[in-house]
Amino acid sequence: MKIQWETAIVTETVGEPWSSHGLQEVRVRLGNGETAAALHDLAVGAPLRPGDEVLLNTTAVRLGLGTGGVHFVHTKLGRLAGSADGPEVPIEWEPETPDRLRSSESQEGHIMKLRYTSLQRAVLSVEEPSSPHHALFAELRTLGGMPVLIGELHSMLPAAVCWLRELAREAGAPVPRIAYIMTEGGALPLAVSGHVRRLRELGWLAGAVTYGHAYGGDVEAVNKYTALLAARYVLDADIAIVCMGPGIVGTGTPYGFSGIEAGELVGAVHTLGGAPVAMARISFADPRPQHRGLSRHTAVALGQAALAPACVPLPLLPxxxxxxxxxxxxxxxxxxxxxxxxWEAPPPLEQMAAALEAYGRPITSMGRAWPDDPAFFAAVCTAAGAAYRLLRNEGSDKP
Known part of the structure; x- marks a missing residue:
């Protein structure tokens, strides 16, 4: 195991911190004169200022990786000689937390995430005795047939939310309460997700749950089972969407990819009495043979790793x-x-485009927007449509 460390000087800060327990983006100048972006975890240090000298973990960037491919500030070392000194002024930030959850903010948690590392942190897990929601988890519960959309890529999240909202608009019905559950298959800090920030800005999420070693959600949970129950009973979700945060690990081998968790999630939803709906990864723009048409990741996760049945909607491509x-x-x-x-007719392209346009930000998968890879977005929206019909009791896949 190897970590590549480099020192750098902060040259500027970029915008506001992403959350009160999240990340600060800065620009840095490294010793070789290179300038780059870096992320600083505000849970382990005060906000940085231009002139601060920092120690960076540059491993992923030096390896040329897409997943985790950014510099991370490990610690502040000091200040550059001649920099303007002044008191460290904490940045005040109001957490974007639903009012009904604020009562737990003052509670101290005892569940450690990133355990046995120098960055381990205590969170208030929804199940632990000091949580105001502990009683909900002290007895066996079910999801009561709640539809759960399960995906492999983080880019599926905003596309699915957009289409669920479009279907509600078309039906003249209230928009369902949608909870996002972030797994630990990709990024671990929720604050990394620009899509979650945008969905929160729009008020399109009932809340977010992070489980395992993923952290930063409105609700923290120990595992996938309690995360699903938290979405249902703490966030009062009508529909949950479960997928990893930004980034996915792949090795080009049949089982060596983090998205295989999608199959495991099918089993968890089924066990808890929910209605698992899988979002198939389909593309005819990806140049990699294993991802052309039906991705091998989907075929393995659902065809071999899933030990329970799911509804798998597939688009009838033109x-x-x-x-x-x-x-x-x-x-x-x-x-x-x-x-x-x-096998279902996918949404009309014009309607799908209008639904995605309402998001107000680009939605891309592997760098491709819907005009570049319509099959990918058609598959996600087809699955979201099936979940919406289940919610409205128009389907037959509830357990």
Whole structure:
């Protein structure tokens, strides 16, 4: 195991910290004259100022990685000689926490995340005795048939939320309460997610739950089971969306990818009496053979790792060659033996584009927006549509 350390000088701060327990973005100048962006964890140090000398973990950037590919400030070392000194002034920031959860903010938690590292931190986990929600978890509960959208990529989150809202608008119905559950398969700090920040700005999320070693949600949980229950009973969600934060680990091997957790999540939702709906990863713009058509990640996660059935909506693609390849891949994957497949007409492109446009920010997957990879977004929206119909009792996949 190797960590690459480098020192640098902070040259400027970028915007405001992302949350009161989140991250601060800064620009730094390294010893070789290179300038770059870096992230500073405000839970382990006061906000940085230009002129501060810092120790950076530059490992991921030096390896050229996409996942985790940014410099992280490990600690402040001092200040550059000649820099203007002054008192360290904490930045005041009002956490974007639902009012009904504020009563727990003053409580001290005893559950450690990032355990046995120099960055371990105590959080108030929703299940622990000092939590005001402890009684909810002191007895066995179920999800009561709540639809849960399960995805592999973080980019699926905003697309699914946009389409759920569009369907509610089209039906003239209230928008469902949507909770996001962030797994530990990608980024661990929720504050890294620009999509969560945007969805909170818009008021489109009932809240976010982080579990395992992921942290920073409105609600913290120990594992995927209690995270799902927290979404249902603490955040009063009608629908939950579960997927990792930004970044995914892959090795090009059949089982060596963090998105395999999607299959495990199907089992958790099923065990708790929810309605798992899988968002298949489909692309005809990805140049990598393992991700062309039905991604091998989806085929393995659902075809082998999932030990319980799920609803798997699949789009009827208009291009004959693409539709033929997708059907053959699905047949070879054996998904039909394990799950309830639904081949459905995808949303009209114009309507899908308008729904995504309402988000007000670009939504891309692997750098591609919907015009570049319409099959990807069609698959996500098709799955979201199936979950919405389950919520409105228009489907038959509830346990």
């Amino acid at each position: 291009a004959e060659a693409e539709a033929g390849l997708l059907r053959e891949q699905v047949r070879q994957s054996g998904l039909a033996r394990r799950h309830r497949l639904r």
